[in-house]
Amino acid sequence: MSLTPITHALLEGAGVRHGFFTRQGGVSTGLYDSLNVGVGSNDDPAAVAENRARLAGWFGGTADDLASCYQIHSAVVRVAEAGWKGERPEGDATVTAVPGVICGVLTADCAPILLADAEAGVVGAAHAGWKGALGGIVHSTVAAMEALGARPDRMVAVVGPCIGLESYEVGADFQERFEHHDAGSARFFSPGVAPDKRLFDLPAFVLWRLEQAGVGDAAWTGHDTRIDGARFFSNRRAHLDGEADFGRMMSAISLG
Structure with missing residues (x-):
C-alpha cells in the first residue's frame, strides 16, 4: 500500500x-x-x-x-x-x-x-x-x-x-489546572459522564494557542x-x- x-x-x-x-x-x-x-x-x-x-x-x-x-x-x-x-x-x-x-x-x-x-x-x-x-x-x-x-x-x-473532544475524558482537577494557568481555557471543557469528569477539547485549545501567538x-x-x-x-x-x-x-x- x-x-x-x-x-x-x-x-x-x-x-x-x-x-x-x-x-x-x-x-x-x-x-x-x-x-x-x-x-x-x-x-x-x-x-x-x-x-x-x-x-x-x-x-x-x-x-x-x-x-x-x-x-x-x-x-x-x-x-x-x-x-x-x-x-x-x-x-x-x-x-x-x-x-x-x-x-x-x-x-x-x-x-x-x-x-x-x-x-x-x-x-x-x-x-x-x-x-x-x-x-x-x-x-x-x-x-x-x-x-x-x-x-x-x-x-x-x-x-x-x-x-477529539468526545474521546478525551479527564478529571475535574485537570480543568482547574488549566483555569489556574489561564482563565480563558474554561471554554475548552465540557461536562463528563460523572460529576468529577470533564471532556477536554485539545484541538480547539491548540488553535487558541496559535491565535494567541499571532x-x-x-x-x-x-x-x-x-x-x-x-x-x-x-x-x-x-x-x-x-x-x-x-x-x-x-x-x-x-x-x-
Whole structure:
C-alpha cells in the first residue's frame, strides 16, 4: 500500500511539502500494523527503520534527512540546519529554513502542528499534548521561526489528527489546572459522564494557542485518532483495550 498522508489546503497554498501520515502503508505487523515510526516502541527496529525510510522517501529524501526529536512534553524547540542522521535531541518541535530537511513529530493522540511562512521560507513541526500545549510549545515554535526570519501574521498552521473532544475524558482537577494557568481555557471543557469528569477539547485549545501567538491562519484537519482504529494509532484506545503498546505516527513538513 502506498503512503497516502492527509494534507491540508492551507499548507498546500503555502507551497510546502507536508503530510499527516496515518498508520497505513508500512511493514510493521500486529499491534503496530503498519506504518509505525516510533523508535521508542517495542516494534521490530528493522520494521520501524523501513517505515521511516518510506516516509522520508515520500518527500524525496532519506531517513538521514529527518529532523525529529526525542519528545518530552516540553516547550523546547530545536533548529535543524541539516538532517539529523538518526540523532534525536530532546525537545518537542523542530524548525528549519533549509530545503530538504524534513521536520517531523510523532503522535498517537497528542496534536501534531505543521507551520509554514512561505515568503520567508521557514517551516516547523510541533508536538502538542496537553502538557506541551499548556506549557508553551506553540509560542516557542512561533518564536523560533521568527528568529529564522518568519512573521507570525504570514504563517499558516494546521493541527493534524489527534484525540477529539468526545474521546478525551479527564478529571475535574485537570480543568482547574488549566483555569489556574489561564482563565480563558474554561471554554475548552465540557461536562463528563460523572460529576468529577470533564471532556477536554485539545484541538480547539491548540488553535487558541496559535491565535494567541499571532499566527495568521490556522485549522484542524478534523480527525479524532481514538475513534478510527483503521487509520490512526491511539494511546488512549490502546489503554482502554488493554493492549501492551501502541504505534506512533509522524506528521512532517519540508521546504522541498
